[in-house]
Every structure is written in structure tokens, then in C-alpha cells.
Amino acid sequence: MKKNRGRDIGKRAQEEMVGFALIVIFVAIILLFLVVFYLRGQDREGIESYEINSFIQSFLHYNTDCGDYFGGIEVRKLMFRCNNRMPCLDGRDSCGVLEETLEDLLLESWPFGPDRPIKGYELEIIANGEEMLALQEGNQTNNFRGSIQDFTIAPDSIEVSFRAYYGD
Amino acid sequence: MVRKMKNKKAQMKIQQMAFMLIAVTLFFVFAGLFFAMIVFSDIRKAAEGLEERNALLLVSKLANSPEFACGNAFGSFKTSCIDADKAMALKNNIELYKDLKGNFWGVDGIEIKKIYPTDYAEIECDSGNYPECGKITIFQKQGIGVSNFVALCRKEGSGGFIEDKCELARIMVYYGGDNN
Numbered sequence: 001m002k003k004n005r006g007r008d009i010g011k012r013a014q015e016e017m018v019g020f021a022l023i024v025i026f027v028a029i030i031l032l033f034l035v036v037f038y039l040r041g042q043d044r045e046g047i048e049s050y051e052i053n054s055f056i057q058s059f060l061h062y063n064t065d066c067g068d069y070f071g072g073i074e075v076r077k078l079m080f081r082c083n084n085r086m087p088c089l090d091g092r093d094s095c096g097v098l099e100e101t102l103e104d105l106l107l108e109s110w111p112f113g114p115d116r117p118i119k120g121y122e123l124e125i126i127a128n129g130e131e132m133l134a135l136q137e138g139n140q141t142n143n144f145r146g147s148i149q150d151f152t153i154a155p156d157s158i159e160v161s162f163r164a165y166y167g168d
Numbered sequence: 169m170v171r172k173m174k175n176k177k178a179q180m181k182i183q184q185m186a187f188m189l190i191a192v193t194l195f196f197v198f199a200g201l202f203f204a205m206i207v208f209s210d211i212r213k214a215a216e217g218l219e220e221r222n223a224l225l226l227v228s229k230l231a232n233s234p235e236f237a238c239g240n241a242f243g244s245f246k247t248s249c250i251d252a253d254k255a256m257a258l259k260n261n262i263e264l265y266k267d268l269k270g271n272f273w274g275v276d277g278i279e280i281k282k283i284y285p286t287d288y289a290e291i292e293c294d295s296g297n298y299p300e301c302g303k304i305t306i307f308q309k310q311g312i313g314v315s316n317f318v319a320l321c322r323k324e325g326s327g328g329f330i331e332d333k334c335e336l337a338r339i340m341v342y343y344g345g346d347n348n
Contacts, residue, residue: 063332071333
């Protein structure tokens with residue numbers, strides 16, 4: 001009789017311990033899910049950067065060596081010229097000049113590499129909803145900053161977006 | 169005897185419950201601390217972001233001040249644009265300007281450095297070599313430096329025409345020099 005009672009108490013204690021462990025595991029799984037969702041949401045957002053905003057504004061004013069009758073035209077105007085397939089005054093392809101200029105400009109402005117804080121970058125130009133130019137160098141990380149600017153010379157509208165990827 | 173046994177059993181139960189309550193409380197405290205750590209790390213990140221943003225705003229405010237800004241001189245109105253000719257005039261007369269206005273901007277150094285094109289990037293500008301140079305130091309730098317991108321524009325004469333020429337540069341502002 002006594003033995004049976006002892007067994008019962010032992011069983012009950014075991015059951016309670018198992019119950020407690022189950023509750024701990026259940027709550028831990030819920031917490032884990034919450035943390036994962038929270039962190040994933042953050043990764044997708046990125047950070048709007050004031051510096052990148054200034055960078056886009058500044059390079060849009062840069063005078064390229066693609067000329068019209070008034071001298072070298074700005075990157076901003078060169079984008080519209082490229083979109084309308086209009087060549088430079090010297091006959092060169094405006095899209096080629098745009099790509100070459102932006103490649104060099106980005107390399108000098110955003111030096112990247114494994115031993116630098118910036119690991120890579122990505123520039124995308126979209127004209128009337130279609131991709132006009134995309135330049136990407138280095139590695140893409142989850143820690144990025146970026147900015148988007150759009151402007152219009154009727155009937156064309158252009159959207160420029162730039163992202164700089166930093167080390168984790 | 170039976171009563172004593174019952175009391176002991178009740179005590180055991182109370183102890184068990186107390187241990188359980190302590191364990192559950194500790195578990196939730198640790199879980200809370202874990203969450204708080206994540207949230208506070210975000211707050212720190214946000215604070216760093218704000219600090220950076222404020223520094224960049226100071227730089228932009230300076231770049232858009234009448235002493236530097238392009239205004240409407242280069243076609244349309246441009247923001248984040250510095251008139252290089254104005255900056256050179258200011259550099260050449262900075263002592264006179266300081267006498268009149270003191271440390272007007274409240275900073276310890278202003279420097280404009282050309283980024284692209286890279287020709288003459290390391291050459292300090294003076295009235296003899298301008299515009300074939302890459303650095304305009306308005307006043308000597310000391311303290312912590314913050315910088316931001318700007319378009320550096322000037323008027324250039326070629327073939328009887330005057331054309332606008334804008335290049336990519338960084339304006340660097342130094343502050344807190346007295347503390348060092």
C-alpha cells in the first residue's frame with residue numbers, strides 16, 4: 001500500500017515536471033517565432049539615408065562629356081536623352097556614356113571591399129516603369145541604406161534608386 | 169499521526185508551488201530581458217542614426233547657405249550644390265569675413281574636396297591654379313569632421329561660350345576643435 005502511494009507521488013511529480021517543461025518549450029517556440037518575424041521585418045525595410053539622398057541629388061547635376069549645343073549635359077538630362085534614344089552631339093550612344101560615367105562616378109564615391117565598411121552598392125534607373133540601367137558591384141548584405149528619387153520631364157518619368165550595403 | 173502526515177504533505181505542496189512560481193517568474197524575467205535587449209539595441213541604432221542625420225543636416229545647411237549655394241546661377245534652382253567661384257572668393261577673403269562676422273557658422277573648419285573627376289584631386293586651390301585643382305580649404309580643419317555629397321559648379325568659358333560645369337564633391341565640416 002505504502003509502496004503504491006510512493007509510486008503515485010513520484011508519478012505525479014514526473015507529470016508536473018513534464019507539464020512544466022512543455023509549457024517552457026511552448027512559450028520558447030512562440031518567443032522564437034516573434035523574434036524571427038521581428039528581425040525579418042527589419043531586414044526588409046533598410047534605412048532611408050540622408051547622405052545617399054544628397055549623393056543622388058548631387059550626381060544628377062554632374063556635367064558629362066556627352067554634349068549638346070550648350071556644352072556637356074547633366075546626368076539628369078542624359079537619362080531622358082538615353083530613354084529617347086538620342087545620341088550625343090559627337091554621335092556617341094547616350095546610354096553608353098551614361099553607363100560609363102555612372103560606373104566611374106560610383107567607384108570613386110563609394111569605395112567598397114572586404115576591409116572597408118561598405119561591402120557593395122546597387123544603382124537602378126527606371127524610366128516609365130521599365131528598367132533603363134542597373135549597376136551592381138560588391139556584395140549585398142542585409143544591412144543596407146538607400147534612397148529613391150523620381151523626377152519628370154513630361155511625358156517621361158524617371159526613378160533613381162541607390163543602395164549601399166554595409167558590413168553586418 | 170495522520171494529521172502530522174497531512175501537514176507535511178501540504179507543506180510539500182506549498183513548497184512545490186513556490187518553486188514553480190519562482191521558476192515561471194524567472195523564465196518570464198529572462199524572456200523579458202531578452203526582448204528588452206533587442207528593443208534597446210534598436211534604440212541605440214536609432215540614436216546613432218539621428219546623430220548622423222543631425223551632423224549631415226548641419227553640413228547641408230552650410231552648403232545651402234547663401235555664401236556657398238548655387239541658387240539659380242546654373243539654370244534651375246539646385247539644392248546640395250556649391251558655387252565653386254563663390255567658395256574661392258570666400259576663401260580669398262575669409263579673414264575679412266571673419267573680422268566682420270566672427271565665426272559665423274560656429275564650426276572649426278570647412279573644406280570642399282572634389283571626388284569626381286579625380287584629376288587634380290589632391291591639389292589645393294588658389295587664385296593661381298583654379299579651376300585645375302581639387303581642394304578648397306575655407307578654414308583650417310580641427311576637431312571632428314562630417315561630410316556630405318554636393319555638386320560643385322562653376323562657369324567655364326570655352327570657344328566663346330560660357331557653360332556650366334558641375335562636378336561631384338564632398339563638403340567637410342569640422343567641429344568641436346576646442347575640446348581636443
